[in-house]
Amino acid sequence: xxxxxxxxxxxxxxxxxxxxxxxxxxxxxxxxxxxxxxxxxxxxxxxxxxxxxxxxxxxxxxxxxxxxxxxxxxxxxxxxxxxxxxxxxxxxxxxxxxxxxxxxxxxxxxxxxxxxxxxxxxxxxxxxxxxxxxxxxxxxxxxxxxxxxxxxxxxxxxxxxxxxxxxxxxxxxxxxxxxxxxxxxxxxxxxxxxxxxxxxxxxxxxxxxxxxxxxxxxxxxxxxxxxxxxxxxxxxxxxxxxxxxxxxxxxxxxxxxxx
Amino acid sequence: xxxxxxxxxxxxxxxxxxxxxxxxxxxxxxxxxxxxxxxxxxxxxxxxxxxxxxxxxxxxxxxxxxxxxxxxxxxxxxxxxxxxxxxxxxxxxxxxxxxxxxxxxxxxxxxxxxxxxxxxxxxxxxxxxxxxxxxxxxxxxxxxxxxxxxxxxxxxxxxxxxxxxxxxxxxxxxxxxxxxxxxxxxxxxxxxxxxxxxxxxxxxxxxxxxxxxxxxxxxxxxxxxxxxxxxxxxxxxxxxxxxxxxxxxxxxxxxxxxxxxxxxxxxxxxxxxxxxxxxxxxxxxxxxxxxxxxxxxxxxxxxxxxxxxxxxxxxxxxxxxxxxxxxxxxxxxxxxxxxxxxxxxxxxxxxxxxxxxxxxxxxxxxxxxxxxxxxxxxxxxxxxxxxxxxxxxxxxxxxxxxxxxxxxxxxxxxxxxxxxxxxxxxxxxxxxxxxxxxxxxxxxxxxxxxxxxxxxxxxxxxxxxxxxxxxxxxxxxxxxxxxxxxxxxxxxxxxxxxxxxxxxxxxxxxxxxxxxxxxxxxxxxxxxxxxxxxxxxxxxxxxxxxxxxxxxxxxxxxxxxxxxxxxxxxxxxxxxxxxxxxxxxxxx
Numbered sequence: 001x002x003x004x005x006x007x008x009x010x011x012x013x014x015x016x017x018x019x020x021x022x023x024x025x026x027x028x029x030x031x032x033x034x035x036x037x038x039x040x041x042x043x044x045x046x047x048x049x050x051x052x053x054x055x056x057x058x059x060x061x062x063x064x065x066x067x068x069x070x071x072x073x074x075x076x077x078x079x080x081x082x083x084x085x086x087x088x089x090x091x092x093x094x095x096x097x098x099x100x101x102x103x104x105x106x107x108x109x110x111x112x113x114x115x116x117x118x119x120x121x122x123x124x125x126x127x128x129x130x131x132x133x134x135x136x137x138x139x140x141x142x143x144x145x146x147x148x149x150x151x152x153x154x155x156x157x158x159x160x161x162x163x164x165x166x167x168x169x170x171x172x173x174x175x176x177x178x179x180x181x182x183x184x185x186x187x188x189x190x191x192x193x194x195x196x197x198x199x200x201x202x203x204x205x206x207x208x209x210x211x212x213x214x215x216x217x218x219x220x221x222x223x224x225x226x227x228x229x230x231x232x233x234x235x236x237x238x239x240x241x242x243x244x245x246x247x248x249x250x251x252x253x254x255x256x257x258x259x
Numbered sequence: 260x261x262x263x264x265x266x267x268x269x270x271x272x273x274x275x276x277x278x279x280x281x282x283x284x285x286x287x288x289x290x291x292x293x294x295x296x297x298x299x300x301x302x303x304x305x306x307x308x309x310x311x312x313x314x315x316x317x318x319x320x321x322x323x324x325x326x327x328x329x330x331x332x333x334x335x336x337x338x339x340x341x342x343x344x345x346x347x348x349x350x351x352x353x354x355x356x357x358x359x360x361x362x363x364x365x366x367x368x369x370x371x372x373x374x375x376x377x378x379x380x381x382x383x384x385x386x387x388x389x390x391x392x393x394x395x396x397x398x399x400x401x402x403x404x405x406x407x408x409x410x411x412x413x414x415x416x417x418x419x420x421x422x423x424x425x426x427x428x429x430x431x432x433x434x435x436x437x438x439x440x441x442x443x444x445x446x447x448x449x450x451x452x453x454x455x456x457x458x459x460x461x462x463x464x465x466x467x468x469x470x471x472x473x474x475x476x477x478x479x480x481x482x483x484x485x486x487x488x489x490x491x492x493x494x495x496x497x498x499x500x501x502x503x504x505x506x507x508x509x510x511x512x513x514x515x516x517x518x519x520x521x522x523x524x525x526x527x528x529x530x531x532x533x534x535x536x537x538x539x540x541x542x543x544x545x546x547x548x549x550x551x552x553x554x555x556x557x558x559x560x561x562x563x564x565x566x567x568x569x570x571x572x573x574x575x576x577x578x579x580x581x582x583x584x585x586x587x588x589x590x591x592x593x594x595x596x597x598x599x600x601x602x603x604x605x606x607x608x609x610x611x612x613x614x615x616x617x618x619x620x621x622x623x624x625x626x627x628x629x630x631x632x633x634x635x636x637x638x639x640x641x642x643x644x645x646x647x648x649x650x651x652x653x654x655x656x657x658x659x660x661x662x663x664x665x666x667x668x669x670x671x672x673x674x675x676x677x678x679x680x681x682x683x684x685x686x687x688x689x690x691x692x693x694x695x696x697x698x699x700x701x702x703x704x705x706x707x708x709x710x711x712x713x714x715x716x717x718x719x720x721x722x723x724x725x726x727x728x729x730x731x732x733x734x735x736x737x738x739x740x741x742x743x744x745x746x747x748x749x750x751x752x753x754x755x756x757x758x759x760x761x762x763x764x765x766x767x768x769x770x771x772x773x774x775x776x777x778x779x780x781x782x783x784x785x786x787x788x789x790x791x792x793x794x795x796x797x798x799x800x801x802x803x804x805x806x807x808x809x810x811x812x813x814x815x816x817x818x819x820x821x822x823x824x825x826x827x828x829x830x831x832x833x834x835x836x837x838x839x840x841x842x843x844x845x846x847x
Contacts (some may be wrong), residue, residue: 041554049300207316
């Protein structure tokens with residue numbers, strides 16, 4: 001998104017700004033949710049905590065080129081996401097729906113930076129029931145894992161990259177990652193990567209189009225989810241009948257823009 | 260050096276449901292009340308407006324309203340032989356942070372315990388012998404359903420709960436829960452209408468001689484004004500309740516029912532970005548002088564108060580007791596100590612139900628939109644010969660169909676690829692899950708303590724959770740899930756997939772945010788942390804609210820009972836404690 005004169009400073013930019021100008025700036029910074037620190041302690045008495053112009057609306061994914069991924073990673077991910085969700089008349093493939101763009105923007109942003117992960121040490125391997133124990137942020141986790149996967153693929157496929165092996169072989173490799181049978185160099189198992197990867201692909205395919213995937217709400221249309229719909233009262237007891245209409249996202253639907 | 264602030268009558272540590280209840284009650288009684296909340300103020304129009312609230316990625320998967328483990332987490336292990344490691348990512352449970360706490364993103368499922376749940380140990384031992392509770396560390400509550408009922412009713416009137424009574428002052432009511440204890444009044448608003456899936460469940464359950472009734476809901480069936488003048492709107496069934504705020508003022512929350520009222524009180528102050536580090540005491544340890552807290556910039560303050568109330572989430576209340584050195588920490592090796600003892604959870608199972616010929620439109624939903632049976636909960640059925648005690652409510656429930664989470668496929672279909680895509684598309688509008696919401700009973704090896712290795716951002720030891728499902732609860736889960744599958748088959752399903760909970764407990768996958776125990780209430784200091792008024796046995800001007808009070812967890816969502824207990828606590832403080840400051844309300 002172009003940052004014209006009307007551009008409203010978003011939360012991330014504000015925090016970066018306050019860090020740059022030090023404590024005097026921090027007093028002006030705002031922390032509007034979930035403990036992303038940076039706000040002053042505020043005192044409320046005889047007043048409602050309303051502040052003009054501070055609606056916590058989401059930031060949409062930016063347009064333009066890759067923000068985090070390198071060319072090799074784009075090649076791997078484009079091939080892999082389209083085996084997880086291939087093209088067919090039912091609906092778009094994952095890459096057609098924008099899932100690789102989604103992954104790039106997520107890895108470049110708060111999620112990729114581990115804004116909601118505890119990553120401090122000491123680190124050690126745990127049981128499956130203890131979950132993620134890596135020191136890596138998700139962005140680092142992807143970078144490390146894709147490199148290790150391409151090394152393993154190169155060894156078994158005569159030096160080829162994942163994107164250059166036939167589709168049925170790609171499927172076989174993905175199944176080996178799913179089960180953990182694809183052995184990787186380093187601390188991360190192929191299973192741990194696949195688990196995070198499949199989850200992120202589903203997120204990209206089915207989340208609101210503002211995040212870069214689910215282009216034009218096509219994945220919602222495919223399954224019949226109406227999206228960010230406000231009121232279903234009239235259909236609550238309309239049993240066994242389809243709810244009419246095209247899906248709508250937080251920024252409306254394509255027909256609104258083109259019509 | 261901490262700066263000392265002006266003294267208040269009551270300091271509340273955390274400002275979610277129970278903090279708001281205490282603030283409202285005690286401000287109205289004329290006390291000066293200060294709420295310290297570790298994160299920010301949040302309001303409906305700024306933070307979850309209808310224009311951007313319906314966002315599965317941001318709120319659910321990116322944890323926008325939840326506690327951020329980067330700043331606050333715990334360590335976990337299944338048993339004492341393991342090394343506990345940090346919960347580096349939220350998973351199994353999703354505590355809140357900020358004003359309103361988890362009361363913002365809950366589903367609005369408002370339950371009361373059964374009369375027998377209050378005397379669980381003695382009831383089961385009387386009916387099934389001492390052997391029935393062997394291996395468990397169950398305890399009776401120090402009060403009865405009857406004593407708590409007026410406060411359950413108070414919470415229903417604050418929320419405007421939608422539902423159908425099953426027992427009014429002892430008279431059974433058609434269409435309600437026939438197993439519930441007597442209610443002093445009907446629900447304030449009528450039950451929600453059933454969508455197709457819950458209706459199919461209701462019909463199947465009734466045809467089997469079971470007793471379906473509408474799930475009690477904090478998602479309102481009609482507009483309602485509560486006794487404080489707070490107005491709630493009629494639910495529009497948008498399906499974004501749990502993990503989301505309600506932009507429509509239709510879900511009961513601290514923000515919709517209490518906080519705007521409290522903020523008009525001149526004797527109330529809310530201080531945000533103020534995280535309490537420790538409860539301070541006099542040198543003899545018998546009296547709390549106040550709390551030390553830290554602001555977002557790292558400055559420390561001492562806040563003196565006549566009464567300290569821990570009103571944070573259960574895990575944080577237990578942690579604060581332990582890091583403040585109040586009460587004897589529980590040691591599973593000796594069985595001695597009470598703080599951190601009887602940590603319990605909720606044993607959640609489910610049955611996936613797929614139809615080939617029915618369009619359910621599962622995206623039409625509300626957080627408590629369900630038809631429920633209570634026939635297999637608590638001791639509502641004969642447990643003779645079953646080898647377990649406890650049970651579950653079974654709910655044909657469609658709260659929502661979040662597509663990232665809920666594109667379900669029948670068994671035999673892979674989790675990705677073309678076959679998955681086609682089956683997911685075919686069944687998305689044609690499936691639902693039946694929830695089997697099971698009890699979680701205490702056993703000696705499940706407890707909360709301080710971690711010996713990992714420190715939090717303030718240098719305090721992290722809380723350490725040691726938990727796995729007791730055999731009793733896994734047997735219960737299997738039995739109740741089988742009953743739910745029988746109902747599913749009678750709904751005309753084409754595929755039924757029972758998913759009885761199995762061990763080991765796994766902290767990575769969402770189950771429920773029902774963490775209980777650790778500051779349990781009881782009849783004596785030997786077996787509990789607080790008395791029936793939630794007053795510390797060791798420090799009489801310290802009160803502790805929340806689900807930590809439960810010695811075990813019945814098969815119900817905890818909010819209704821912990822809210823009622825908070826009203827009872829407030830009543831005891833304003834009618835009795837203020838007349839004899841520093842005195843125990845129950846003689847040890």
